Amino acid sequence: xxxxxxxxxxxxxxxxxxxxxxxxxxxxxxxxxxxxxxxxxxxxxxxxxxxxxxxxxxxxxxxxxxxxxxxxxxxxxxxxxxxxxxxxxxxxxxxxxxxxxxxxxxxxxxxxxxxxxxxxxxxxxxxxxxxxxxxxxxxxxxxxxxxxxxxxxxxxxxxxxxxxxxxxxxxxxxxxxxxxxxxxxxxxxxxxxxxxxxxxxxxxxxxxx
DNA sequence: ATCCCGAGGG
DNA sequence: CCCTCTGGAT
Numbered sequence: 001x002x003x004x005x006x007x008x009x010x011x012x013x014x015x016x017x018x019x020x021x022x023x024x025x026x027x028x029x030x031x032x033x034x035x036x037x038x039x040x041x042x043x044x045x046x047x048x049x050x051x052x053x054x055x056x057x058x059x060x061x062x063x064x065x066x067x068x069x070x071x072x073x074x075x076x077x078x079x080x081x082x083x084x085x086x087x088x089x090x091x092x093x094x095x096x097x098x099x100x101x102x103x104x105x106x107x108x109x110x111x112x113x114x115x116x117x118x119x120x121x122x123x124x125x126x127x128x129x130x131x132x133x134x135x136x137x138x139x140x141x142x143x144x145x146x147x148x149x150x151x152x153x154x155x156x157x158x159x160x161x162x163x164x165x166x167x168x169x170x171x172x173x174x175x176x177x178x179x180x181x182x183x184x185x186x187x188x189x190x191x192x193x194x195x196x197x198x199x200x201x202x203x204x205x206x207x208x209x
Numbered sequence: 210a211t212c213c214c215g216a217g218g219g
Numbered sequence: 220c221c222c223t224c225t226g227g228a229t
Contacts, residue, residue, distance in 0.1 A: 022214090023214085024214075036215095037215090037216095039213085039214050039215080040213090040215040040216070040224095040225095041213055041214095041215065041224085041225070041226090042225085042226075042227080043212095043213050043214085043228080044213090045213095046213085046226090046227075046228090047214090077225090077226085078226070079226070079227085080213085080224075080225030080226045080227080081215085081216090081223095081224050081225045081226085082224090082226085083224070083225080084215095084216075084217085084223095084224055088217095115216095115217095116215090116216065117216085118215060118217080119215090119216090120214075120215060120216085121214090121215075121216085124214070136214070137214095138213090138214035138215080139212080139213065139214070139215085140213090140214065141214080156220095157215095177214095181214065184214090185213095185214085190212060190213085191211070191212070191229075192229095
């Protein structure tokens with residue numbers, strides 16, 4: 001993506017969503033990590049509905065590490081993929097207790113080595129939790145990046161991350177990430193995107209109606 | 210039927 | 220690369 005188009009996109013996003021931010025409720029980095037792990041294939045809204053009860057039942061990392069798998073599953077059942085998520089949450093908490101004094105590590109390598117924590121979750125924890133420049137590519141970011149031409153249609157998420165990061169200056173990654181999300185979630189939706197109001201329609205690769 | 214702030218395994 | 224895991228909203 002060239003500089004002029006990138007600037008157009010970022011200026012538009014800044015106009016639409018000057019206050020774009022993480023919408024997963026959390027009070028500390030550990031709660032953020034748990035919330036992001038829960039957010040796979042579901043909406044932030046659903047995650048925010050279950051995290052208060054979850055953190056009330058398991059206030060400390062050690063509580064989650066020692067949780068009964070069945071009870072943990074019940075606690076998170078209403079969001080999808082609950083068996084994997086419960087297993088990963090418990091194993092992740094156990095590793096924090098065993099190897100990190102119960103603290104969430106702040107390096108990419110350590111984060112990504114945790115059970116159930118992949119590239120995307122790592123990027124969110126780094127950027128939102130530790131304010132380290134990182135650009136997480138989720139379903140929204142991937143779709144927006146491809147529609148606007150930052151990446152090609154059959155690029156992998158790794159390709160998308162690399163290309164967007166190359167187009168946008170590092171100091172803007174964290175903010176831009178959330179603006180991509182907001183634009184994808186509330187405007188350029190997967191179904192029924194608001195094309196007729198969109199100022200970027202001329203540069204869109206999909207050009208729906 | 211498609212999508213939602215994915216990760217791990219094959 | 221592909222598939223599976225999952226339930227709820229639209």
